[in-house]
Amino acid sequence: KAGVTQTPRYLIKTRGQQVTLSCSPISGHRSVSWYQQTPGQGLQFLFEYFSETQRNKGNFPGRFSGRQFSNSRSEMNVSTLELGDSALYLCASSLVQASNEQFFGPGTRLTVL
Amino acid sequence: DAKTTQPTSMDCAEGRAANLPCNHSTISGNEYVYWYRQIHSQGPQYIIHGLKNNETNEMASLIITEDRKSSTLILPHATLRDTAVYYCIVRVVGSGTYKYIFGTGTRLKVLA
Numbered sequence: 001k002a003g004v005t006q007t008p009r010y011l012i013k014t015r016g017q018q019v020t021l022s023c024s025p026i027s028g029h030r031s032v033s034w035y036q037q038t039p040g041q042g043l044q045f046l047f048e049y050f051s052e053t054q055r056n057k058g059n060f061p062g063r064f065s066g067r068q069f070s071n072s073r074s075e076m077n078v079s080t081l082e083l084g085d086s087a088l089y090l091c092a093s094s095l096v097q098a099s100n101e102q103f104f105g106p107g108t109r110l111t112v113l
Numbered sequence: 114d115a116k117t118t119q120p121t122s123m124d125c126a127e128g129r130a131a132n133l134p135c136n137h138s139t140i141s142g143n144e145y146v147y148w149y150r151q152i153h154s155q156g157p158q159y160i161i162h163g164l165k166n167n168e169t170n171e172m173a174s175l176i177i178t179e180d181r182k183s184s185t186l187i188l189p190h191a192t193l194r195d196t197a198v199y200y201c202i203v204r205v206v207g208s209g210t211y212k213y214i215f216g217t218g219t220r221l222k223v224l225a
Contacts, residue, residue, distance in 0.1 A: 004156070033213075043157070043200065043215040090156050100147070104156025 002027065004093050004105035012111045018079040021108045025072050025093030031055075032074040033102060034066060037088040049074055050097040078110075086112045117201045117216035124222050125195075131188040133219050135201030138182040146177060147202040148186045150195075151218075157200065160186065191223045 005024045013019050025032050033056075034046040045058040049068035066076040072093075078085055088109050092102035118136045125131040137146060145164050149157040161168055161175045163184070168175045174187040188195055198218040 035213075042217055045213045045215075092156070100145075100162055101159040102157075104158070106154075106156055 004091055004103055006089075006091050006105040006108050008108060009106065010109045010111075012113065013081050014113050015081055015083060017081050018077065019081060019110060021076045021078075021089055021091075021110070023074045023076070023091030023093075023105060025074070025091075026103055029093035029095055029103070030072050031094045031097045031099060032068055032072065033092045033094070034074070034076050035090040035092065036060075037090060037107070038086070043090070046076070048097065055097055081112045083112050086110060116214055117203055119199075119201050119216045119219045121217065122220040122222070124224055125188075125191045127193060127223050127225050128190055131191040131195065131221060131223070133186040133188075133199050133201075133221065134183065135186070135216065136183045137201070137203050140181055140203055142181075145204045146175070146181075146184050147204060147213075148173070148175065148199060149202060150197040150199045152194075152197040160199075191221075193223050193225060195221065196223045197221060 007022045023032055031050045033048040035043050036046055037043045046060055047054055047066055048056040052068045063079045068074045088107045090104055090107045092104045094102045145162050147162040148160040150160055151157045161170055161173050163175045163177055165177055165181055177184045198220050200218045201216045202213055
């Protein structure tokens, strides 16, 4: 069974631009969560989607948004990029909402210049 | 919100047991403790979770103190491939939603 895939793996943007990251969950998984990982703040929860609806949200500004499609694939969007948005963005999938075990993808490394 | 504290780093000899502590003194009665690990350049990997009873699976054992204010992850026979950052996580429930608060993580280095 294929694991969680994230595209692109690496991305370079400049301040003020926007970016869209994609996540394909494990087949059959219906919940997708997003996390931001930085050296200073560690791993921080962004949001969780289940059945195309955002179910949970972390403490991030409205510039961070996401959506989930009917096939459970998810996208995350960051608008008006700031230098501090440079991070590894991780996607995790699970069978159902708030499952005990989440399966993480390899992440997308975003660099904002 | 419950938070966790972990030592920044630990070393362990290959073949010996690695005991990784985690403090979660403000944990609430219905909050679970989870452990994940992250090997360099990979996404985190689930290890184990528990509420108040000790748990064991093929990867590790989780010992939770009776007052639930701390726990210990035990890797019974550490190998070089267990070198990773280990995260102790408390799952917080609030207003009908679930949040995941990651600790700072312990960087475990298994020495040959």
